[in-house]
Amino acid sequence: SVSVKLYSRSAFSLRSVYRFARRVKVDAWPVFHAPNNILPRGISTRTVLTVHDVMPLESTANITRNPAQRLVMHWFYRKFVPDSVRRADHVITNSRATREALCRFVPEAQGKMTVIYNGTDPDFRPLDPGEALRRTRSIEPDGRGLVLTIGNGSPHKNHYRAVEAYMQAFGERDDMRFVLVRRFLRWDRPLDALLRRPDVRRRVILTPFLPKETLHALVCRARIFFFPSWVEGFGLPILEAMACRTPVVTSNASALAEVAGDAALQADPFDVEALAAALRRADEDKALRAELITRGVERVRAFSWETATRQTLEVYRAVAEGRNPAL
Numbered sequence: 001s002v003s004v005k006l007y008s009r010s011a012f013s014l015r016s017v018y019r020f021a022r023r024v025k026v027d028a029w030p031v032f033h034a035p036n037n038i039l040p041r042g043i044s045t046r047t048v049l050t051v052h053d054v055m056p057l058e059s060t061a062n063i064t065r066n067p068a069q070r071l072v073m074h075w076f077y078r079k080f081v082p083d084s085v086r087r088a089d090h091v092i093t094n095s096r097a098t099r100e101a102l103c104r105f106v107p108e109a110q111g112k113m114t115v116i117y118n119g120t121d122p123d124f125r126p127l128d129p130g131e132a133l134r135r136t137r138s139i140e141p142d143g144r145g146l147v148l149t150i151g152n153g154s155p156h157k158n159h160y161r162a163v164e165a166y167m168q169a170f171g172e173r174d175d176m177r178f179v180l181v182r183r184f185l186r187w188d189r190p191l192d193a194l195l196r197r198p199d200v201r202r203r204v205i206l207t208p209f210l211p212k213e214t215l216h217a218l219v220c221r222a223r224i225f226f227f228p229s230w231v232e233g234f235g236l237p238i239l240e241a242m243a244c245r246t247p248v249v250t251s252n253a254s255a256l257a258e259v260a261g262d263a264a265l266q267a268d269p270f271d272v273e274a275l276a277a278a279l280r281r282a283d284e285d286k287a288l289r290a291e292l293i294t295r296g297v298e299r300v301r302a303f304s305w306e307t308a309t310r311q312t313l314e315v316y317r318a319v320a321e322g323r324n325p326a327l
Helices: 014-023 067-087 096-105 107-112 129-136 159-170 189-196 198-203 212-221 236-243 254-260 272-284 286-300 305-320
Strands: 031-034 046-051 090-093 113-115 145-152 176-183 204-207 224-227 248-251 265-267
Touching: 031 305, 046 067, 046 305, 067 096, 067 107, 090 096, 090 107, 090 305, 096 107, 096 113, 096 254, 107 113, 129 212, 145 159, 145 212, 145 236, 159 176, 159 189, 159 198, 159 204, 159 224, 159 272, 176 198, 176 212, 189 198, 198 204, 224 236, 224 272, 236 248, 236 254, 236 286, 248 254, 248 272, 254 265, 265 272, 272 286
Parallel strands: 031 046, 046 090, 090 113, 145 176, 145 224, 176 204, 224 248, 248 265
Antiparallel strands: none
């Protein structure tokens, strides 16, 4: 059987590292699974750790532009993520890219890691175009074509270059708009300055967190889903867009290239001209658009929560029996 223990503190805190084992008793269970990058100390039973990404280990500049936050995050991640990986009996990553990146920091862990891909949200499916428009009129009321980018405000999401690439590709077209959905806004003076430019303000719609129903409709309505992060641990939003039959332009780096395969147009996330060219191709080439939609629907089938669940249970059984999972 599986038991879920809820603990109100963030996994990324000293309290969780040092107090969790005293507050939540798990040692009577054969396996404890820490699902979010950090394994609490003081747990004597066998352990499984999921590492979703190593972006803060590679550079805290991936996560924040704030110098004070960078110092704190650098210390915390460098101290506790490699330590957690070394102490865990087995480690799950959700992409080969994350596994390979993690091995650069903890090479001795290579023999105890399993890749288990995320599944996709079944609620993300095609909507009738009229319904998608109705649900998103509060964002853009006039039925223009939309290029959609979503994500938190961290630098690695590459929103500055996303806006630049959109303006280079479609900045002169009044029938197109760029919608940028930014959750968890962070200190980003360069992007703030870019968004204040008069030509950008006329073409770019900036919105914060949206309800899931609205976001789903926006993905369905978008002419292009644009996700140009320079690093990711997985990249679930591109699969959600594919499930909605929306053509995807994404990065050729990190886990995004691995997850997208040949079902998306890929470009160098640091090359604004290449990103803009990919956007224009996804808009203008009708045959390519149809091919991307077909490939995307097929690609999504490779990522199933049912498969992920079966594989995770096999990891639990193997760890409980003191063997390596046969995956």
